[in-house]
Amino acid sequence: MSAEITESELRERVRTLLSEIHPDDPSVDSITFRGAQYDHGLAWVHFPEGLGGLGLSRADQAIVADELGSNAKNITNDLAVNAIGIGMGAPTVLTYGTPDMHERFLRPIFTGEEIWCQMFSEPGAGSDVAGLSSRAVRDGDDWIINGQKVWTSLAHHSTYGMLLVRTDPSLPKHDGMSYFVLDMKAPGVDVRPLHQITGEAEFNEVFFNDVRIPHSMMLGHEGQGWRVAITTLMNERVALAGNSSRRGQGDIAKLVETWQTRRHDYGSSASEVAQRALAQDKVLQTYIEAEMLRITHERAKASMTQGVPGPEGSVGKLMSAELNKKIYEVAMDLLGNDALTYEPGYELRRPGDHAMEGDSTLKHAFLRMRAQSIEGGTSEIMRNILAERVLGLPGDVRNDKDVPWVEIPRSG
Amino acid sequence: MDLSFTEEHQQLRELVRRFLDECSDEQAVRAQMDTEEGFDRSVWTRMAEELGLLGLMVPEEQGGTGLGAVELAIVMEEMGRSLLCAPYFSTVVLGGNTLLESGDEALCQEILPKMAQGELFLTLAVEEENGGHDLSDIHCSAEKQGDSFVLNGVKTPVLDGALADVLLVAARTEQGLSLFRVDANAEGMTRKPLPPLDTTRKLARIEFQSTPAELIGREGSAEAVLEHVLDLAAVALSAESTGGAQACLDMAVQYAKERLQFGRPIGSFQAIKHKCADMLVQVESARSASYSAAFSAVQDAAELSVTAAMAKSKSSEAYFFVAAENIQVHGGIGFTWEHPAHLYFKRAKSSEVLLGEPAFHRQKLAALIDL
Numbered sequence: 001m002s003a004e005i006t007e008s009e010l011r012e013r014v015r016t017l018l019s020e021i022h023p024d025d026p027s028v029d030s031i032t033f034r035g036a037q038y039d040h041g042l043a044w045v046h047f048p049e050g051l052g053g054l055g056l057s058r059a060d061q062a063i064v065a066d067e068l069g070s071n072a073k074n075i076t077n078d079l080a081v082n083a084i085g086i087g088m089g090a091p092t093v094l095t096y097g098t099p100d101m102h103e104r105f106l107r108p109i110f111t112g113e114e115i116w117c118q119m120f121s122e123p124g125a126g127s128d129v130a131g132l133s134s135r136a137v138r139d140g141d142d143w144i145i146n147g148q149k150v151w152t153s154l155a156h157h158s159t160y161g162m163l164l165v166r167t168d169p170s171l172p173k174h175d176g177m178s179y180f181v182l183d184m185k186a187p188g189v190d191v192r193p194l195h196q197i198t199g200e201a202e203f204n205e206v207f208f209n210d211v212r213i214p215h216s217m218m219l220g221h222e223g224q225g226w227r228v229a230i231t232t233l234m235n236e237r238v239a240l241a242g243n244s245s246r247r248g249q250g251d252i253a254k255l256v257e258t259w260q261t262r263r264h265d266y267g268s269s270a271s272e273v274a275q276r277a278l279a280q281d282k283v284l285q286t287y288i289e290a291e292m293l294r295i296t297h298e299r300a301k302a303s304m305t306q307g308v309p310g311p312e313g314s315v316g317k318l319m320s321a322e323l324n325k326k327i328y329e330v331a332m333d334l335l336g337n338d339a340l341t342y343e344p345g346y347e348l349r350r351p352g353d354h355a356m357e358g359d360s361t362l363k364h365a366f367l368r369m370r371a372q373s374i375e376g377g378t379s380e381i382m383r384n385i386l387a388e389r390v391l392g393l394p395g396d397v398r399n400d401k402d403v404p405w406v407e408i409p410r411s412g
Numbered sequence: 413m414d415l416s417f418t419e420e421h422q423q424l425r426e427l428v429r430r431f432l433d434e435c436s437d438e439q440a441v442r443a444q445m446d447t448e449e450g451f452d453r454s455v456w457t458r459m460a461e462e463l464g465l466l467g468l469m470v471p472e473e474q475g476g477t478g479l480g481a482v483e484l485a486i487v488m489e490e491m492g493r494s495l496l497c498a499p500y501f502s503t504v505v506l507g508g509n510t511l512l513e514s515g516d517e518a519l520c521q522e523i524l525p526k527m528a529q530g531e532l533f534l535t536l537a538v539e540e541e542n543g544g545h546d547l548s549d550i551h552c553s554a555e556k557q558g559d560s561f562v563l564n565g566v567k568t569p570v571l572d573g574a575l576a577d578v579l580l581v582a583a584r585t586e587q588g589l590s591l592f593r594v595d596a597n598a599e600g601m602t603r604k605p606l607p608p609l610d611t612t613r614k615l616a617r618i619e620f621q622s623t624p625a626e627l628i629g630r631e632g633s634a635e636a637v638l639e640h641v642l643d644l645a646a647v648a649l650s651a652e653s654t655g656g657a658q659a660c661l662d663m664a665v666q667y668a669k670e671r672l673q674f675g676r677p678i679g680s681f682q683a684i685k686h687k688c689a690d691m692l693v694q695v696e697s698a699r700s701a702s703y704s705a706a707f708s709a710v711q712d713a714a715e716l717s718v719t720a721a722m723a724k725s726k727s728s729e730a731y732f733f734v735a736a737e738n739i740q741v742h743g744g745i746g747f748t749w750e751h752p753a754h755l756y757f758k759r760a761k762s763s764e765v766l767l768g769e770p771a772f773h774r775q776k777l778a779a780l781i782d783l
């Protein structure tokens with residue numbers, strides 16, 4: 001807690017908010033309530049006063065969540081409202097935006113009135129996002145954008161996009177980029193759904209055909225794009241590492257539930273008994289892994305408050321990606337022949353178009369979890385980071401250092 | 413549950429680490445592991461007198477410092493890191509905790525002060541030739557003869573069984589599972605040292621033939637005592653494993669930075685780099701497992717069986733993974749007797765099996781949380 005506001009004072013502020021406007025009141029919609037939450041400085045308590053925060057530490061947001069959760073049922077989840085905007089867009093705008101941009105963007109991001117997307121990845125630049133090719137060329141007070149992005153989650157719902165483009169191809173790759181906030185309705189922006197392994201299209205490809213963007217929409221300076229992007233990416237990993245504070249909650253609960261229903265289906269033959277024991281041990285191993293991830297998060301929180309972050313804070317993304325894949329792989333085995341069907345089918349649709357229930361939820365999650373070790377930094381990239389930044393091992397041999405971007409070999 | 417260590421915890425850790433760096437370096441470990449007794453008595457005395465480690469959990473009025481499972485975990489982690497050769501786990505963790513849990517005041521009064529002084533070695537003899545880890549696998553029998561009992565049966569493997577001055581033995585009477593005290597000079601007891609896979613930890617097979625024994629606590633009441641003692645032992649062993657695993661990771665990372673092949677450090681090859689990252693993940697998981705179990709022993713006793721089962725399963729598997737990968741990162745040198753990698757590798761496998769393999773503990777967990 002900060003020196004100025006104690007935990008009980010912070011809780012008091014949450015109750016004051018709720019006494020003025022309550023989300024469980026049927027006449028109050030999510031946008032209105034979240035707007036009030038923002039105005040009370042309870043959106044991101046670590047943001048400055050007047051911009052949705054109170055200048056406290058990031059960890060204190062948990063107190064707000066706890067107090068809201070204990071006093072109201074209709075609390076909308078940040079991830080559901082505007083995951084990318086709230087988790088990544090807002091901190092980037094706060095760090096690099098002008099005061100005008102703060103005023104203009106932060107509140108509607110938090111309320112969910114304006115959804116944001118992240119346009120970094122391209123066909124030729126994923127893990128190596130700094131190798132990207134989309135170009136911006138200056139034209140008076142505007143920039144003109146041409147190129148293509150891929151895997152852009154939520155682009156089809158978005159009002160704004162965080163756009164990373166190359167402004168000077170003659171510089172080494174990290175130096176020649178700039179970062180813009182793009183109006184997704186601008187002429188020349190073409191969003192097309194990408195069909196993914198679940199049958200849905202959460203993400204899109206986005207084409208830019210002579211899109212005009214005012215210079216005033218640049219975040220940071222020209223050529224500073226990579227630094228700005230790092231802020232976005234760091235916040236992405238925080239958001240993706242996942243976090244459940246009670247034992248057995250989250251995805252692991254699905255596996256436990258499946259086991260507790262299915263364990264009665266095994267017969268009494270020697271083979272069935274053996275199969276049951278093997279399946280049970282897999283469930284137990286996975287359960288323990290989930291618990292270790294949870295405790296590792298708890299330890300990371302404890303060392304953050306003590307001000308000495310250790311390696312426990314860095315392993316979360318890799319651990320949770322690998323765990324979540326395993327949880328549903330084991331669940332599929334438990335389903336037996338029921339795992340052979342996929343009720344939602346693979347007809348192209350947007351997430352949420354098809355209500356899912358029962359085993360379909362598991363089978364869908366089994367497919368969806370493949371993305372966890374790809375999005376937001378693949379598990380291989382996470383291992384590089386752990387080895388190099390945490391353990392201090394030497395970097396890889398590279399072909400792209402100190403070379404003008406135009407001279408680097410690339411695909412796509 | 414609050415998982416943060418205090419300033420005092422940190423000081424304890426540093427104190428023990430400094431001491432072990434001095435008294436339990438590789439040379440010391442190698443010297444001791446080749447002896448029959450397996451440890452250095454002068455180091456043991458210093459552990460008692462200078463650091464108060466032997467009376468760590470002994471109440472102050474019995475000459476100890478009255479600390480708990482968290483402090484014990486810190487000490488065990490450091491001992492695991494330096495592979496200390498000493499009968500600490502048998503005497504203090506198994507023996508000391510059994511006496512404390514037995515509720516036998518007179519016996520505690522008699523033995524614990526001496527244990528804390530370093531004058532007496534203890535061990536706990538539970539498992540038998542059938543190899544089972546469950547208390548129901550105990551068949552050793554105790555028969556009443558007049559005021560005392562006689563024991564018949566075999567206990568194996570018993571940690572530091574040949575060294576112990578006082579053995580605490582689990583055996584069955586008509587009333588059920590009970591605990592007995594057998595002194596080193598008892599008649600009808602044969603103690604045979606076993607050749608250990610992990611030579612830093614000594615083992616013995618002990619045979620009782622009408623061996624006189626003294627009942628500890630109430631007859632037929634040993635089950636609850638042993639369950640609790642074995643939970644605490646699992647927590648301590650898992651802390652030891654965490655320390656060992658960290659030492660292996662440190663060794664591998666150090667070597668990966670120094671060893672050059674193909675004109676570059678092997679740590680710049682991703683095959684090696686990613687191994688090290690996976691080792692880090694396992695070390696952090698082991699840490700989470702052993703810390704949460706140690707804190708729950710103090711803060712939430714009802715949880716202990718659950719966290720202890722998870723800790724034993726997770727930390728020992730993590731330790732083995734890291735110890736094995738450490739050999740691989742070292743290549744040929746890692747396979748030699750001269751390199752310390754095998755010492756940790758052997759300790760890791762023996763810690764995985766000792767007190768029950770990981771799958772045994774997962775079965776315990778399954779019963780506890782209905783999985």
Ligand SMILES: Cc1cc2nc3c(=O)[nH]c(=O)nc-3n(C[C@H](O)[C@H](O)[C@H](O)COP(=O)(O)OP(=O)(O)OC[C@H]3O[C@@H](n4cnc5c(N)ncnc54)[C@H](O)[C@@H]3O)c2cc1C
Pocket residue numbers: 117118119120121123125126127128150151152153154202203371374375376377378379380381384682
């Ligand atoms: C569901 C989903 C949502 C996404 N949403 C967005 C979004 O909203 N916005 C956005 O910009 N992007 C998004 N992405 C893209 C994501 O960030 C990239 O897919 C990811 O960074 C990997 O890039 P790539 O697909 O080009 O694979 P590549 O980088 O080509 O990787 C292919 C393989 O090579 C390995 N590899 C690459 N480089 C190295 C290296 N240096 N060392 C070792 N191995 C290496 C990778 O680990 C992987 O196994 C999304 C992805 C998914 C799956």
